[in-house]
Every structure is written in C-alpha cells, then in structure tokens.
Amino acid sequence: MTTDESFASVGAGSTAWTTGRIITKDFPAPHLVRLRMHVEDRHRHWPGQHYLIRLRAPDDYTAQRSYSVASDDSDPLVEFLVERLPAGEVSEFLADVAEVGDLLEMRGPIGRWFRWDTYTPALCLVGGTGVVPAVAMTRAARHHGRSDLIRVMAVGRSPEALPYAEELAAAGAAIVYTRHPTSARPPGPPTRAEITPLLAGTQLAYVCGSSRFADFAETLLVEAGLSAEAIRVERFGVTG
Amino acid sequence: MPATRGFFRRRPDGPAGRLPPGQYDVGGNWPVLTAEVTPRIDRESWTLGVDGLVDRPTTWTWDEVQQLPRSSYHGDIHCVTTWSKFDVVFAGVSVDSLLEAAGPDPRAEFMIAHSSTGYTTNLPLADVTGGKAWVVWEYDGRPLTAEHGGPVRLLVPHLYFWKSAKWISRLELTVEDRAGFWERNGYHDRGDPWLEQRYQGDP
Ligand SMILES: Cc1cc2nc3c(=O)[nH]c(=O)nc-3n(C[C@H](O)[C@H](O)[C@H](O)COP(=O)(O)OP(=O)(O)OC[C@H]3O[C@@H](n4cnc5c(N)ncnc54)[C@H](O)[C@@H]3O)c2cc1C
Numbered sequence: 001m002t003t004d005e006s007f008a009s010v011g012a013g014s015t016a017w018t019t020g021r022i023i024t025k026d027f028p029a030p031h032l033v034r035l036r037m038h039v040e041d042r043h044r045h046w047p048g049q050h051y052l053i054r055l056r057a058p059d060d061y062t063a064q065r066s067y068s069v070a071s072d073d074s075d076p077l078v079e080f081l082v083e084r085l086p087a088g089e090v091s092e093f094l095a096d097v098a099e100v101g102d103l104l105e106m107r108g109p110i111g112r113w114f115r116w117d118t119y120t121p122a123l124c125l126v127g128g129t130g131v132v133p134a135v136a137m138t139r140a141a142r143h144h145g146r147s148d149l150i151r152v153m154a155v156g157r158s159p160e161a162l163p164y165a166e167e168l169a170a171a172g173a174a175i176v177y178t179r180h181p182t183s184a185r186p187p188g189p190p191t192r193a194e195i196t197p198l199l200a201g202t203q204l205a206y207v208c209g210s211s212r213f214a215d216f217a218e219t220l221l222v223e224a225g226l227s228a229e230a231i232r233v234e235r236f237g238v239t240g
Numbered sequence: 241m242p243a244t245r246g247f248f249r250r251r252p253d254g255p256a257g258r259l260p261p262g263q264y265d266v267g268g269n270w271p272v273l274t275a276e277v278t279p280r281i282d283r284e285s286w287t288l289g290v291d292g293l294v295d296r297p298t299t300w301t302w303d304e305v306q307q308l309p310r311s312s313y314h315g316d317i318h319c320v321t322t323w324s325k326f327d328v329v330f331a332g333v334s335v336d337s338l339l340e341a342a343g344p345d346p347r348a349e350f351m352i353a354h355s356s357t358g359y360t361t362n363l364p365l366a367d368v369t370g371g372k373a374w375v376v377w378e379y380d381g382r383p384l385t386a387e388h389g390g391p392v393r394l395l396v397p398h399l400y401f402w403k404s405a406k407w408i409s410r411l412e413l414t415v416e417d418r419a420g421f422w423e424r425n426g427y428h429d430r431g432d433p434w435l436e437q438r439y440q441g442d443p
Contacts, residue, residue: 015439015441016441017241019241054262055244055247056241056242056243056244056247057243057244057247057248057249058243058248059249060243061249062261062262063247063250063251063264063322064262064322065322066321089250089251089264093244093246093247097245097246097247098246099245102244102245102246103244103245104244105241105244107439110426110439111425111426112424112425112426113275113421113422113425114275211271211272211387215278215387218277218278221277222277228276228277228279228357229358231276231277232275232276233274233275233276233277234275235271235272235273235274
C-alpha cells in the first residue's frame, strides 16, 4: 500500500533543473503529440503533478511551459501529451521540431495541490488535453490494485479531440462527446443527471481542462451538490 | 545549459527592461489560473478585515471601503506561469491606508492575506507597505470580474501574481512568517520575478 510517507521525498523540498531525453514520439491525432522521456536524476511523482519544460535559444532566450505527467510513477519513462496550438511557442516546437534523442531542460515534479494521494476516492471531470492528469491517476490506481478509487468523466468535442479516450473507457470512464453522437448518448455537454451518480462515495473532484471547460465543470459539480472545498481545479491555456 | 536543438526566439522581448527573466508578453490576453472554484461574492455582504497584530482590528463594508482615499496602479504584472502583462490599470485603495486605520503593532513583520475561499498567501510587511500594494476593485476602469478575483482582490504587482490574492476578505498581521496555500504547495515564500523566485529552493 502506498501512503503519504512512502512518498515522503516527493516534493518535500525543491526540484532542480535537469534534462530529459525524448525516447519515443508519436501523434495520437494530428494536433496531439505524445512524448515519452527519460528524465535524469528523476524524483518520484504523484499522479496529477506536472513538469516544466524549458526551451533555450542560442541567444539564451528561454520559453518554459507546464505539462502534466500522463504516466504512473512506476513507469520507467515520463509521458507527456501536448496539444499543438497554432502559433504556440512551446507546443509547436514539441510537435514539429523536437525529435527522438533530443535533450530538453526539465524541472519537476511540481504541484502538491492537484496531486492524488492514491487512496482518497475521487472523481476526475476532465476535458480535452485536460485528461492527462486523469490518465496518470487511473494508471496509478490500477498499479495499486485500487481502480475503484478513481472515477473519470472525460469530455471532448469528438473522439479525435479526446486523447486516451480508449484507455480511459477500457478502465471504466464515462466518455462524453459534445459534438459527436455515440450509441450511449446524443452529442452534448455532460448533465447533472450524468455526473450525480459518479459523485456517490467520492471525497474530492479534480477538474482539468481549458478555462471555459473548468468554469462549466465547477458549476456542474457544485450544482450536483459537491462542496466547493472538495474541488481542485487545473486550468490549461490562455483566455481573454 | 546548452541551447535546445532547433529552438530560436519566437516572442518579442516586450518593452525594454520590463520583462523579467523567463517571462513572455501575453499581450491582450489575461490568463485565468485558479486552483479553486470561482466564488460568486456579492458586494452587499462582502467585508474586509485587518486584524492580527494591530491596535484597532478594523472591518470595512463595501460602502465604507469606497470612502477611503482612492489609489490606483498603472504598470506591469507577472505570473509565475511565465506570462507578463504590461500597462495594466487597477484602482482601489492602498494597503497603507488600510494599515493606517488599523495601527500595526511595531512587532508585526508579516502579513497573511486570506480569501473568502480559504486561500492564503504570506507576504513580508515590507512588501505591502510604502505604496507597493493595493486592495483593488476596478480593472481598466471597470468592476473587477469574479474570475479575476472580483469584487475585490489584493494587488502586489512587484511580486509574482499568486501573491495578489483573489477574493480578498482579511489581512492578518503576524510576527512570524506562516506559509500560505501555494507556498505550502511548493512555491517560493517571497516570489520576486526579477530574481525568478518561483519555487522553494530558488534563490
Ligand atoms: C499545470 C499545467 C499543466 C498543463 N499540462 C498540459 C498538458 O498536459 N498538455 C498540454 O498540451 N498543455 C498543458 N498545459 C498548458 C501548457 O502549459 C501551455 O500553456 C500550452 O502548451 C501552450 O503553450 P505554447 O507555448 O504552445 O503556446 P503560447 O505561446 O503560450 O501561446 C498560447 C496561445 O496563445 C496564442 N498566442 C500566444 N502569443 C501570441 C501572439 N503574440 N500572437 C497571437 N497568438 C498568440 C497561441 O497561438 C496559442 O494558441 C498545462 C498548463 C498548466 C498550467
């Protein structure tokens, strides 16, 4: 069993910059790139934590962004799933320029608020690339033989827009497409009737996705009766 | 560290000398980064308290806080997630005015800002006095929206923006430095963008 103590070294102090080497790179969809990296002097991570990836130009100009870890701590490599944003400085580089064998500056794992402790029953309500921490939580729960602890509702416009949909569905996640009909449901955002049964017995909810998705998800959860203190939110991306 | 293969400068530097290291100019955007549910707080029931090590713990209602001398900030803000925003204008009241009313005890060295959500952040008193910090309710001439901390937020523009607590409800003066929400979760105790004090262990 994993307890807080067995992770005592995780995030206890600071994490220094280190390097990661890209071991595999693939495109689950045209705008999504998956990188699996070997991280030098790697620290253990909790599901839900993220790394910083920093790019450095020859003139020492740098750009750094946060990327959630998709892999479980027991995975020898650290996995990232990045959405390629048009004119996005770092995501375009990772998608179009970075190659297997390249070294990137990395720092992590970071974030103790959005981590899952591996034993509290929780619901992940995640959208688009916001599924990434839910994937790490699902994988960690399976690794600990406690798949019952993590429930996932993953929301995307269509199957192409929802990375890891098959893996999550196989693990029992509810998959919701807002613009794509399935045999299970017509297209449309998740409803209170759909979320309420998933909340039974959970103590925490993790919301992750774009700012717009996070606003929608927070409201849905509060309306379904969850207290605001039980909701942890991670917002990806720039909004106005 | 050596340069990243194939990476070249993509973003302009921003106004000369105004972009701290590792930051980029977010332009017209204003990202929303919040770890909690956005609360809907109505002005009628909102209050702001200054307490802890003060001679006269004081609470202001919305109407009362509006009567205090108005003060505004025109300048830049910097978020630890690496965006900076130039030439923003906030208006409200200077933290100096609030402290003057409450009478800080000379032993007080730190301030803990409390939000109505339970969010907290710690600040050396020296970082929020002398015209360096505000409690604000207007952005760009309009009421501050809830997603950006409205009706009222703290503004400490010379530190990373997680110090500028949203939905502020209470300022507590203390002798000792007690870590706040992000500080307990791995962020730096002070957060000076020019020194890149992002996470614990940074200079
Ligand atoms: C804790 C955390 C975890 C995250 N995890 C993930 C993850 O797992 N996967 C993931 O994909 N993302 C994740 N993100 C988001 C990620 O950090 C980046 O914000 C994202 O990849 C965009 O970065 P970028 O450099 O590609 O785009 P940026 O260069 O930052 O640009 C963002 C957007 O603004 C537009 N833009 C920027 N500047 C200009 C300009 N001058 N003119 C016109 N348009 C402009 C770009 O086109 C782009 O659409 C996470 C964020 C956080 C905070």
